[in-house]
Each structure stands twice: as C-alpha cells, then as structure tokens.
Amino acid sequence: xxxxxxxxxxxxxxxxxxxxxxxxxxxxxxxxxxxxxxxxxxxxxxxxxxxxxxxxxxxxxxxxxxxxxxxxxxxxxxxxxxxxxxxxxxxxxxxxxxxxxxxxxxxxxxxxxxxxxxxxxxxxxxxxxxxxxxxxxxxxxxxxxxxxxxxxxxxxxxxxxxxxxxxxxxxxxxxxxxxxxxxxxxxxxxxxxxxxxxxxxxxxxxxxxxxxxxxxxxxxxxxxxxxxxxxxxxxxxxxxxxxxxxxxxxxxxxxxxxxxxxxxxxxxxxxxxxxxxxxxxxxxxxxxxxxxxxxxxxxxxxxxxxxxxxxxxxxxxxxxxxxxxxxxxxxxxxxx
Numbered sequence: 274x275x276x277x278x279x280x281x282x283x284x285x286x287x288x289x290x291x292x293x294x295x296x297x298x299x300x301x302x303x304x305x306x307x308x309x310x311x312x313x314x315x316x317x318x319x320x321x322x323x324x325x326x327x328x329x330x331x332x333x334x335x336x337x338x339x340x341x342x343x344x345x346x347x348x349x350x351x352x353x354x355x356x357x358x359x360x361x362x363x364x365x366x367x368x369x370x371x372x373x374x375x376x377x378x379x380x381x382x383x384x385x386x387x388x389x390x391x392x393x394x395x396x397x398x399x400x401x402x403x404x405x406x407x408x409x410x411x412x413x414x415x416x417x418x419x420x421x422x423x424x425x426x427x428x429x430x431x432x433x434x435x436x437x438x439x440x441x442x443x444x445x446x447x448x449x450x451x452x453x454x455x456x457x458x459x460x461x462x463x464x465x466x467x468x469x470x471x472x473x474x475x476x477x478x479x480x481x482x483x484x485x486x487x488x489x490x491x492x493x494x495x496x497x498x499x500x501x502x503x504x505x506x507x508x509x510x511x512x513x514x515x516x517x518x519x520x521x522x523x524x525x526x527x528x529x530x531x532x533x534x535x536x537x538x539x540x541x542x543x544x545x546x547x548x549x550x551x552x553x554x555x556x557x558x559x560x561x562x563x564x565x566x567x568x569x570x571x572x573x574x575x576x577x578x579x580x581x582x583x584x585x586x587x588x589x590x591x592x593x594x595x596x597x598x599x600x601x602x603x604x605x606x607x608x609x
Contacts, residue, residue, distance in 0.1 A: 428497030
C-alpha cells in the first residue's frame with residue numbers, strides 16, 4: 274500500500290466567470306498512512322454541486338475557507354481499507370467531505386459518517402445526503418405545500434429541483450411546473466417525474482408561460498437560479514405566497530456587483546414571504562428525513578436520476594457541467 278500514489282486536484286486559481294479546468298492543478302502525492310486512532314479511506318465516488326464554486330472564492334460564510342493549493346472540497350463515498358480506530362472497521366462504507374482525491378485519513382470526527390447497510394453510495398450522496406435533504410426541507414418545511422396549491426420550480430432538472438417538485442406533488446400540490454434548459458429535460462420532468470408542465474427557458478417566453486400556466490398566481494416558488502427568472506416569479510405571486518431561496522446558479526459565475534430582484538416589493542403587495550436556508554443547520558434531522566424519503570422511494574413515489582461520469586480526470590469537468598447545463602439529475606464522478 275505504501276507505494277500507492279494519491280491523485281489530487283488542488284485549487285490553482287480563484288474562478289473568474291465560468292469555472293475552468295485551469296482553475297485546478299493535478300498532483301500525485303504519497304498515499305497517507307493512518308496514525309493512532311485514525312483510519313484510511315479509499316474514495317470511490319465524488320459528488321459536485323454549484324455551491325462549490327462559491328467555496329472556491331470563499332464567498333460561502335457557512336463553510337471553512339479554501340486557499341490556493343488546498344485539495345478541492347467535495348462530498349464523497351468510500352471504503353475503510355486500513356484502520357487503527359475500533360469504531361471504523363476495514364470494509365466499513367463511509368461518506369464525508371473527502372475532496373478531489375483518491376485517499377484520505379480520518380479520525381472519525383467532523384464530516385464523516387457511516388453509510389447504512391442497504392443504501393447505495395450514489396443514493397447516500399444524493400437522496401440521503403445534503404442534496405436530497407435540501408430539497409425536502411426547502412419544499413416541505415419552508416414552502417409548506419397545501420392541497421391544490423400552485424408550485425413553480427426553477428432548475429427543475431437538477432439534483433435538488435427534480436426532487437423538490439416531486440415532493441410538492443407527494444404533499445398534495447395541485448399544479449407543479451418546472452423550468453429547465455432543454456426539451457429532453459422538460460420531457461423527463463413531465464413524462465417520468467410527474468410534473469404537470471415544464472418550460473424550456475432557452476426556447477420559450479418564460480414570463481408569458483408562467484402567466485399562462487398560473488393565471489391565479491404562484492403559491493410556492495422554489496428558486497435554484499435567481500436572476501431574471503426570480504423576477505418573473507415575484508411578478509406572479511398569489512396572496513400569501515412562499516418564495517424559497519435554495520440556490521442562485523445564475524449569479525455564481527458573475528463578477529462585480531450582483532443586481533438584486535426588481536420585483537421584490539411584490540412580496541409586500543402579496544403579503545408573501547421569501548426565505549433562504551442552509552441545510553447544514555439541520556443535520557440533526559437527517560435520520561428522520563432518511564426514513565420519510567426512503568419510504569417514498571420504496572413506494573415508487575419519489576424517483577431520482579444519477580448523471581455519472583467515469584474517471585478521476587473528469588472531476589473538474591463534472592463541476593463545470595453544472596454551470597453549462599449538460600447534466601440531468603445529480604452529477605457524480607466515479608473515480609475508483
């Protein structure tokens with residue numbers, strides 16, 4: 274084992290505009306060795322999400338700073354292959370903030386947890402991880418769907434949006450519409466996931482379609498993109514609407530001042546609320562949500578799709594795909 278190399282991608286530059294492969298530096302280092310009370314993890318699958326770009330710039334005040342030369346942060350799943358820790362046996366499957374690398378040493382503290390038996394690594398990184406619970410908490414407990422309510426989801430073919438729309442339907446929403454960036458994505462939403470309609474923002478007049486589909490306004494808008502589409506939603510709120518701010522992918526690649534929503538005062542006219550949240554504030558409830566969403570999956574009510582890339586060299590490309598709209602569902606990279 275001691276002769277094995279540990280492949281890593283380090284942060285080479287703060288991203289300007291779209292994240293680029295040149296923002297990362299590939300290196301090979303000796304495989305780490307576990308000390309007393311530690312164990313060695315061989316990582317197998319890495320997950321990427323849009324928020325990682327903000328962390329590369331240190332704009333995310335909920336995450337520890339990343340410096341130039343640090344291993345790129347990311348969630349991953351792997352297997353314990355050596356252990357000096359009685360709580361983590363060889364063969365134990367684990368997940369945590371493992372980063373863009375093959376191997377790492379942990380003492381079991383911090384963001385490392387065991388993967389329950391029967392849960393696939395892909396599901397652990399998606400439905401039963403921060404992404405899935407973001408969708409659940411944001412829709413179920415911030416959006417609060419009521420029977421027959423009208424729901425619009427932006428970024429609906431992404432990892433969070435595709436689950437959030439389904440959760441709205443499960444909880445009794447009347448009409449759920451998703452906004453996505455291709456006809457293929459729109460068909461997936463309506464034909465497989467049960468969305469009532471979908472809007473292709475690249476080929477359709479989004480403002481006109483929202484007004485057409487929701488003549489009485491939106492009760493819930495689940496926002497993953499911000500920008501112009503957020504303004505359109507704010508212009509079409511029903512009385513006492515709830516706007517859930519989950520993500521703002523339209524702003525992540527912009528430099529300089531970010532323009533705020535132009536229609537924000539419609540929140541006053543509609544007696545509406547607009548609420549942001551960070552899922553790390555609610556990790557104590559992950560077990561509860563795993564049971565709820567696990568039952569929905571077992572009953573066939575909740576479906577999910579993995580967009581898997583193969584190859585360690587594709588780690589930067591996997592992150593970039595989130596901003597070019599090439600992925601459908603949860604973007605993962607298999608590195609082992």
